[in-house]
Amino acid sequence: MSTTATAPVPGGPQGKPEKAKEPAQGMSAKPVTWKLPVTLAVLAVVAFIFFGLLGPQSTAKFGVSSGGDFFQLPAIEVPAFLSGIVLSLVLLGLAGYALVLKVKQNRRPPRWLPVVFTVVFVVAFLIWVVGGARTPSISLAGLIAGSVTLAVPIVFGSLSGVLCERAGVVNIAIEGQLLGGAFTAAIVASVTDNPYLGLLAAAVAGALVSMVLAVFSIKYVVNQIIVGVVLNVLVSGLTGFLFSTVMQANKEMFNSPGRLPIIEIPVLSSIPVLGPILFKQSVVGYLMYVAVIVVWIGLFKTKWGLRVRSVGEHPQAADTLGIKVNATRFWNVTLGGAVAGIGGSFFTLVAIDSFTKEISGGRGFIALAAMILGRWNPIGAFFAALLFGFADNLQSIVTIIGTPVPSQFMAMLPYLVTVFAVAGLVGRSRGPAASGIPYVKG
Amino acid sequence: MSENNEPKRPADPDPDKIRATQTPAGETEPLEDDAEFVTSLDTAGGAMRPSAVPVSAQSGTLPGEERPDSVLRQIFTGNGIVTILAVLLALILGGLLIASTDKVVAATSTYFFARPADFFAAVWSAATSSYVALFQGAVFNPRANAVSGQFAPLMETLTIATPLITAGLGVALAFRAGLFNIGAQGQIIMSGILAAWVGFALHLPVGLHLLLVLVAGVIGGAVWGGLVGVLKARTGAHEVIVTIMFNYIALYFLRYLLDTDLFQRPGETTPISPILDPSALYPQIFGSQYRLHLGFLLAIAATLFVSWLLNRSTIGFEFRAVGANPKAALTAGINVPRATILVMTMAGGLAGLAGVAQVAGTEKVLTDGVAATYGFDAITVALLGRSTPWGTFAAGILFGAFRAGAVQMQIQTGTPIDIVLVVQSLIVLFIAAPPLVRAIFGLNPRKKKAAPAGKSPKAATTGGAA
Numbered sequence: 001m002s003t004t005a006t007a008p009v010p011g012g013p014q015g016k017p018e019k020a021k022e023p024a025q026g027m028s029a030k031p032v033t034w035k036l037p038v039t040l041a042v043l044a045v046v047a048f049i050f051f052g053l054l055g056p057q058s059t060a061k062f063g064v065s066s067g068g069d070f071f072q073l074p075a076i077e078v079p080a081f082l083s084g085i086v087l088s089l090v091l092l093g094l095a096g097y098a099l100v101l102k103v104k105q106n107r108r109p110p111r112w113l114p115v116v117f118t119v120v121f122v123v124a125f126l127i128w129v130v131g132g133a134r135t136p137s138i139s140l141a142g143l144i145a146g147s148v149t150l151a152v153p154i155v156f157g158s159l160s161g162v163l164c165e166r167a168g169v170v171n172i173a174i175e176g177q178l179l180g181g182a183f184t185a186a187i188v189a190s191v192t193d194n195p196y197l198g199l200l201a202a203a204v205a206g207a208l209v210s211m212v213l214a215v216f217s218i219k220y221v222v223n224q225i226i227v228g229v230v231l232n233v234l235v236s237g238l239t240g241f242l243f244s245t246v247m248q249a250n251k252e253m254f255n256s257p258g259r260l261p262i263i264e265i266p267v268l269s270s271i272p273v274l275g276p277i278l279f280k281q282s283v284v285g286y287l288m289y290v291a292v293i294v295v296w297i298g299l300f301k302t303k304w305g306l307r308v309r310s311v312g313e314h315p316q317a318a319d320t321l322g323i324k325v326n327a328t329r330f331w332n333v334t335l336g337g338a339v340a341g342i343g344g345s346f347f348t349l350v351a352i353d354s355f356t357k358e359i360s361g362g363r364g365f366i367a368l369a370a371m372i373l374g375r376w377n378p379i380g381a382f383f384a385a386l387l388f389g390f391a392d393n394l395q396s397i398v399t400i401i402g403t404p405v406p407s408q409f410m411a412m413l414p415y416l417v418t419v420f421a422v423a424g425l426v427g428r429s430r431g432p433a434a435s436g437i438p439y440v441k442g
Numbered sequence: 443m444s445e446n447n448e449p450k451r452p453a454d455p456d457p458d459k460i461r462a463t464q465t466p467a468g469e470t471e472p473l474e475d476d477a478e479f480v481t482s483l484d485t486a487g488g489a490m491r492p493s494a495v496p497v498s499a500q501s502g503t504l505p506g507e508e509r510p511d512s513v514l515r516q517i518f519t520g521n522g523i524v525t526i527l528a529v530l531l532a533l534i535l536g537g538l539l540i541a542s543t544d545k546v547v548a549a550t551s552t553y554f555f556a557r558p559a560d561f562f563a564a565v566w567s568a569a570t571s572s573y574v575a576l577f578q579g580a581v582f583n584p585r586a587n588a589v590s591g592q593f594a595p596l597m598e599t600l601t602i603a604t605p606l607i608t609a610g611l612g613v614a615l616a617f618r619a620g621l622f623n624i625g626a627q628g629q630i631i632m633s634g635i636l637a638a639w640v641g642f643a644l645h646l647p648v649g650l651h652l653l654l655v656l657v658a659g660v661i662g663g664a665v666w667g668g669l670v671g672v673l674k675a676r677t678g679a680h681e682v683i684v685t686i687m688f689n690y691i692a693l694y695f696l697r698y699l700l701d702t703d704l705f706q707r708p709g710e711t712t713p714i715s716p717i718l719d720p721s722a723l724y725p726q727i728f729g730s731q732y733r734l735h736l737g738f739l740l741a742i743a744a745t746l747f748v749s750w751l752l753n754r755s756t757i758g759f760e761f762r763a764v765g766a767n768p769k770a771a772l773t774a775g776i777n778v779p780r781a782t783i784l785v786m787t788m789a790g791g792l793a794g795l796a797g798v799a800q801v802a803g804t805e806k807v808l809t810d811g812v813a814a815t816y817g818f819d820a821i822t823v824a825l826l827g828r829s830t831p832w833g834t835f836a837a838g839i840l841f842g843a844f845r846a847g848a849v850q851m852q853i854q855t856g857t858p859i860d861i862v863l864v865v866q867s868l869i870v871l872f873i874a875a876p877p878l879v880r881a882i883f884g885l886n887p888r889k890k891k892a893a894p895a896g897k898s899p900k901a902a903t904t905g906g907a908a
Contacts, residue, residue, distance in 0.1 A: 172682070212871075220875035225622050225682055227874070229821055230867045237863025238539075244858035245543035357860075365686050372683060408698035415687040415694075422679040422687075 156343020175364025181344020206341020579850020627817025667790015
């Protein structure tokens with residue numbers, strides 16, 4: 001999906017008359033806007049006031065090790081007020097640096113700056129939240145491990161989005177693919193008593209949903225966003241209907257998939273913090289890491305990836321060079337669906353061992369957001385998804401330890417961040433140029 | 443860069459694809475397209491021909507559709523037939539789905555080869571009994587005692603159709619300006635929040651109170667929609683993403699409010715607001731035995747307004763021009779950012795009417811389910827209505843009937859309500875791809891034989907492309 005810079009597509013609205021620089025934006029950093037430095041400055045001031053000056057006076061305690069760890073690390077205790085002041089001063093410094101760069105040299109801040117800013121901001125926020133809680137103590141290891149777990153379906157979904165959009169097809173149907181995968185995984189795993197077959201079936205189901213998207217948007221040139229939106233409704237209705245009729249009637253037979261086992265790699269899994277994240281996962285969890293790396297290598301280091309990206313950026317040129325544009329798109333969309341389907345199986349084979357209506361609960365849309373925040377890059381999408389998983393997990397933890405921030409605002413955070421990202425306030429996110437545009441030869 | 447312009451041009455008619463999804467298909471298979479394409483080319487012809495790339499020939503369908511005779515022509519030249527066939531096809535598939543999970547069907551299928559008739563009878567009765575129950579729950583119930591009871595389903599249909607129509611109009615209006623307003627859900631929620639607060643927190647005289655509720659609701663939706671327009675116009679943020687995110691933001695905001703003393707009903711632990719004052723409620727049109735309220739008349743008025751706006755007003759013309767081709771509109775001196783903001787504000791305001799209909803008409807309280815799924819259904823309503831005001835109106839009533847009837851259907855036959863979602867989305871999918879529907883019903887070959895309709899578009903397209 002085009003966000004900021006495909007703006008030439010809806011060219012008019014963006015092509016504000018006073019900004020004649022539009023054509024140049026297509027390439028890279030020619031015009032340096034005030035948006036990023038100003039946004040950073042505002043955020044830094046907010047951080048200084050809330051996390052610093054108005055920060056809690058308590059000590060926030062972060063547990064690092066869990067019981068079964070290889071070796072025990074002491075819990076980190078942080079004076080909330082002092083660290084709030086220090087961290088927000090760092091934020092102010094970073095924002096100031098960005099402003100100085102803009103004013104003095106008219107340069108864009110280096111790429112690490114927004115990333116570092118985000119990390120420091122999140123840490124300051126975390127200390128502020130925990131410090132202000134009724135019980136200012138939290139297990140950092142648990143928080144991070146939980147974030148990764150919650151991020152799994154989002155990562156798969158955003159990879160699906162990346163695969164589709166890099167080939168030039170907007171995939172709004174991620175939600176439907178996740179849901180279809182979850183449902184099929186549950187029913188196949190129940191019937192066959194084999195969760196691995198369920199996993200396989202989930203991939204097939206996701207691919208089928210995707211094929212509908214592909215056929216309608218490529219063969220019948222129906223607007224991709226429309227097909228995506230409608231597919232979500234269709235899958236939601238279909239799974240809801242079959243859940244009520246088939247699954248409810250005979251839960252033993254059709255809705256008791258059993259879980260995929262958590263595979264612990266000996267020794268490595270007892271490394272504090274990192275162990276549970278990397279070496280104590282279900283098959284789906286390990287597949288996630290593999291998928292991110294494979295998709296990244298595939299897209300950016302192989303001939304196939306170059307072709308896919310050329311189809312997504314400039315289909316005419318790709319066609320001229322003999323690449324079959326629509327076939328490439330079709331198979332990429334199908335592949336994306338399969339990936340999202342595997343992600344969907346997480347809900348019914350890993351998280352809980354049964355299917356309920358709307359079990360994906362809007363994660364497909366978060367995945368879409370993660371893809372954009374990660375700038376259509378598998379690795380970026382992975383970290384964006386982690387951030388959303390983190391927000392999701394923090395939300396539930398916050399309600400337990402009791403903090404001044406209402407949990408609803410925590411839940412709102414990923415969506416707000418995405419709006420900011422899409423509006424170009426947090427760096428520029430630019431999608432593949434031909435994404436969303438059907439290719440009709442001739 | 444100039445090279446960038448080339449591939450992007452086909453993208454411009456985003457709005458066209460919504461309505462005239464068959465036109466691009468028509469380019470690949472020119473023979474399949476029907477007479478409408480010819481007329482549109484003819485209207486676009488003459489002066490426009492020299493500069494007309496194939497794409498601008500597509501946007502030429504726009505003025506053609508607006509002509510007064512277009513409704514009749516649409517019905518007779520395929521669009522109407524495709525719509526009917528699409529609905530039929532979706533109902534058939536839905537019926538098969540119902541039958542496939544039916545117990546009697548499953549039982550008869552075990553001895554299918556011995557007595558196939560039993561099997562088909564079971565399939566037929568499973569599907570039809572559900573649909574009959576749907577009809578009785580949506581339109582007319584002959585088994586009710588009094589006449590008033592017999593028409594109660596119809597009234598229920600209209601009640602449910604009210605928010606669908608107004609929110610659908612909002613989506614359709616944005617479609618016409620080339621914007622995907624997926625955000626009706628959030629706009630309904632924001633409108634509901636404001637309208638409900640005015641309704642239960644302020645205590646004002648009759649008349650004034652309702653008026654204020656209405657205004658507050660419309661403003662709530664309009665601001666939430668307008669914000670998307672501002673983001674789109676000022677930063678180029680894609681409205682689909684922004685509206686999806688805004689839906690969630692609105693929902694969590696509502697959940698937060700329902701947790702505060704300001705909104706939560708005193709003494710309640712569940713997230714529910716106080717009941718709105720009687721003076722803040724829409725009067726019921728046909729007395730208290732039906733839920734149908736003034737909101738429905740406002741929905742009719744809104745349809746008239748949008749119809750006037752799009753077809754008769756300067757602003758509406760600008761909207762359509764921006765939707766057809768933003769660059770051309772810009773060149774023609776239309777303030778595109780302004781039009782974007784304005785159309786999203788209006789779309790939000792229309793969705794806001796739906797929010798008011800919910801809190802001041804149907805529900806009378808604010809809960810976190812205030813928007814139900816109306817915001818998402820509105821998209822399908824607008825698509826089914828082909829983004830025309832009266833088309834949206836009719837589609838709203840059809841989907842309202844589905845929703846109202848589905849409740850009865852679930853009670854009587856046990857068929858889950860979700861079947862409605864399936865049928866609804868299938869309808870829209872089929873309508874969006876007319877060649878598919880024609881192919882399924884074997885209409886394509888006949889089109890080819892109809893020489894005059896078939897030949898000229900081919901000539902026209904090749905002429906345009908050459």
